[in-house]
Amino acid sequence: SQQGEEDPQALSIQEGENATMNCSYKTSINNLQWYRQNSGRGLVHLILIRSNEREKHSGRLRVTLDTSKKSSSLLITASRAADTASYFCATVPDSNYQLIWGAGTKLIIKP
Amino acid sequence: NAGVTQTPKFQVLKTGQSMTLQCAQDMNHNSMYWYRQDPGMGLRLIYYSASEGTTDKGEVPNGYNVSRLNKREFSLRLESAAPSQTSVYFCASSVSWPPTYEQYFGPGTRLTVT
DSSP, X not given: OOOOEEEOSEEEEETTSOEEEEXXXXXXXXXXXXXXXXXXXXXXXXXXXXXXXXXXXXXXXXXXXXXXXXXEEEEEOXXXXXXXXXXXXXXXXXXXXXXXXXXXXXXXXXO | OOOEEEEOSEEEEOTTOOEEEEEEEOSOOSEEEEEEEOTXXXXXXXXXXXXXXXXXXXXXXXXXXXXXXXXXXXXXXXXXXXGGGOEEEEEEEESSSSXXXXXEEOOOEEEEEO
C-alpha cells in the first residue's frame, strides 16, 4: 500500500524559480525522508525530518512537517537545470518502521 | 568508497528461469534492503535485513528469497521468474534498524521477464 502521496505528479518551471512539492501520509510516523532520483539512476537522500521537528534546511532545500495534517513539503529555491529529477517522499511508520514511498513528483527545470 | 554496488545492471529472463541479484556495501552498515520500482509508482520493499543473520519480509515478498551472506552482502533470488516481476530493483543500506537515518541506494538492476 502507498502511504505517501506526492503532489503534484509533475511540475515544470523556469530556471531560477522556486519549486514546491507536497507529500501526504496516513499513519503516525517516526520520520519522513525526501529523496531525489535522476533519470535511470538510484535514489539520493536529501533531508530527513523527525516527527518532533517542524522545519529543516539544507542549502537551497527547505522541508516542513505538519504532523497534525499528516503532510510535508519540500521547497527548492532558485532552481537550476541540474535539479531536474523525480522527488520522492518516504515515511517511516511508528508501527513497523518499514519505509513507505510515494509515487514521486517529476520536476523539470526549463533553462 | 564504492558505496552500494549491484550486479548485474540489466537482465532479460524467460518466464520460469531463475536468477540472483547481488548487492554489496562498503560502509559498514548493519541494515540492508531490497526494493522494486515499477513505472509511475514509488518503491516497494521486498525484503530487508535489519542486521547480519536476520531477514524479514516487506510489503511484496512473494516470489522472492533473500540471503544476508555477511555484513557486506545481501542477495535477492527469483526462483521462477514471472512477467509481473519485470521491474527495476534497488538495493539500499542504512546504518542501523530502525531506519531513523537515511538509506543509501545502489544504481539498480533493470530486469525484464518475457
